[in-house]
Every structure is written in structure tokens, then in C-alpha cells.
Amino acid sequence: MSKHSPLYRKIAQQMKEEISKGEWKEGNAIPTELMLSETYQASRVTVRQAIKVLVQQGLLYKIQGSGTYVSEHKYEHNIYELTGFTEEMRALNKNIINKVLTFSVIEPEERIVQALGLEEAEKVYYIRRQRWADDIPLIVEDTYLPLALFPDLTYQIMEGSKYDFIESVKKLKIKDSYQEVIPILPTEEIQELLQLKEQIPIIKVQLLSTLKDDRVFEYTDLFFKSDEYKFTITANRS
Structure with missing residues (x-):
């Protein structure tokens, strides 16, 4: 990924690596926006944008009032x-x-x-x-x-x-x-x-x-x- 890519895309790529390595397991909730904000040293708005990218790619899905989860492989x-x-x-x-x-x-x-x-x-x-x-x-x-x-x-x-x-x-x-x-x-x-x-x-x-x-x-x-x-x-x- 280019060093000029927006921060949210870089964070999305790091999140994707967490999924591919199995650190974030299929069907499980990912850390909260607050926790991710601290982990990646970014605002919650930026973290939310990164999560949106992975939701659009089908790697994550949201449940209203519950949280964001790792999609199970299909x-x-x-x-x-x-x-x-x-x-x-x-x-x-x-x-x-x-x-x-x-x-x-x-x-x-x-x-x-x-x-x-x-x-x-x-x-x-x-x-x-x-x-x-x-x-x-x-x-x-x-x-x-x-x-x-x-x-x-x-x-x-x-x-x-x-x-x-x-x-x-x-x-x-x-x-x-x-x-x-x-x-x-x-x-x-x-x-x-x-x-x-x-x-x-x-x-x-x-x-x-x-x-x-x-x-x-x-x-x-x-x-x-x-x-x-x-x-x-x-x-x-x-």
C-alpha cells in the first residue's frame, strides 16, 4: 500500500492482517472502537472509516446494538x-x-x-x-x-x-x-x-x-x- 494512502486505509489493511493471521477469529466480535482507537493511535472517526471498508469487502459485519463481527468464510x-x-x-x-x-x-x-x-x-x-x-x-x-x-x-x-x-x-x-x-x-x-x-x-x-x-x-x-x-x-x- 502506498505511503500516501489515507490513514483509515492503512488501518483497514492492518485489521485485515489480524483476520488473515487468525488473531480475530471468524464469528467473534472485534475490539471496540475505543480499544482500536488506542491500538492504532487514531481517532474513532478514522477507525470507523477503516471498519466500514472491511464491512464493504465482506470481511466484517455489524449487528445493531451488539457490535462488529468477523465474517465467517463462505x-x-x-x-x-x-x-x-x-x-x-x-x-x-x-x-x-x-x-x-x-x-x-x-x-x-x-x-x-x-x-x-x-x-x-x-x-x-x-x-x-x-x-x-x-x-x-x-x-x-x-x-x-x-x-x-x-x-x-x-x-x-x-x-x-x-x-x-x-x-x-x-x-x-x-x-x-x-x-x-x-x-x-x-x-x-x-x-x-x-x-x-x-x-x-x-x-x-x-x-x-x-x-x-x-x-x-x-x-x-x-x-x-x-x-x-x-x-x-x-x-x-x-
Whole structure:
């Protein structure tokens, strides 16, 4: 940081270092403005400005009448990027496990037929996976893929990245996806799979993905552990 930076920004940087070193722990209150003013030899107005910077960055949050707290780490999922779970977690150097709980060929219900644009009597793979990072179950995923499009799909492939398989093995180009984000209360089964101690709201994402030739190749219901994830949108002003 430049030596000409305002004092409040220098203090904000020092506060950020306290968080990164673990001196200020996630979920805990930070010292009072008075204490910080004494620590950094600055006015309370300057300290308040520094705190505001870190609140805007999502590192701190305020509770009216209680104090300022260190934000708990959440994985960031940008819904404007078609990035698979494996790709996201690899970028963060996380230890990934994809537990395949169900791998079967079924006759799909009507909503899946409509979503995938299937002909009558076409069958699909139904795969339920539990997606883990660093020994924490983050997502339960129910995926439906046309059997005719991926006749060589296997259980072992789904223990890895399906997008890697589609692009690297099948040599198909993925174009885009349509995602609908819905807050829901989990069923008992989903609650258990996400290891939630109580029935708190979670995020469900319904996802349709297409290939470059506009064929729909997947329908997926994703159930995100909401206390571990945050969803971000980057909006541009026209």
C-alpha cells in the first residue's frame, strides 16, 4: 500500500492482517472502537472509516446494538459463470471428494422429459452425488443426463468431473446454462446429507445446460449448504 494512502486505509489493511493471521477469529466480535482507537493511535472517526471498508469487502459485519463481527468464510459461487464444483474447489486447492450415492438408468418423469427435450420412451441417467471439500459436505446434486448422448458414462467418471468428461473425452463444447435460484427448507434426507444440525433454509439451484449446438445435455437440482456458500452476481450498469 502506498505511503500516501489515507490513514483509515492503512488501518483497514492492518485489521485485515489480524483476520488473515487468525488473531480475530471468524464469528467473534472485534475490539471496540475505543480499544482500536488506542491500538492504532487514531481517532474513532478514522477507525470507523477503516471498519466500514472491511464491512464493504465482506470481511466484517455489524449487528445493531451488539457490535462488529468477523465474517465467517463462505465459498463464493458466481451464478454468471458456468463453473463446475470440481473446478471451483481445485482453484481453491481444496481436497475434493465426489461421493456417488445413486447411479442408475431410469424412465424420467415428465418434468425431466420436458426439460431435456426427450422423445417418448427415452431413458436418462439419474445420478445423486454428495460433493465434499476438505471433509465437509457442501452440495447434494441430482443430475439427469440423456442416455443416448452419453452411452459410455460410468460410475467412475461421475466420481470426477462430468464437465471434464464432456469436454475432454466426448469433445463436446458446453455453451451456457439457465439457473433458477430458490431458497427452500431441506427435506430430512437432504438435511442429513448436508450434515445440518437443524432444518435451516438452504439454496436450491435448478440448472439446465446446453451444448454449442443448443442441445440440452443436463438437468440438475443442486442443494447448497447455505451456511458455507454465498451467491454473487456481478451487474453492469448500461
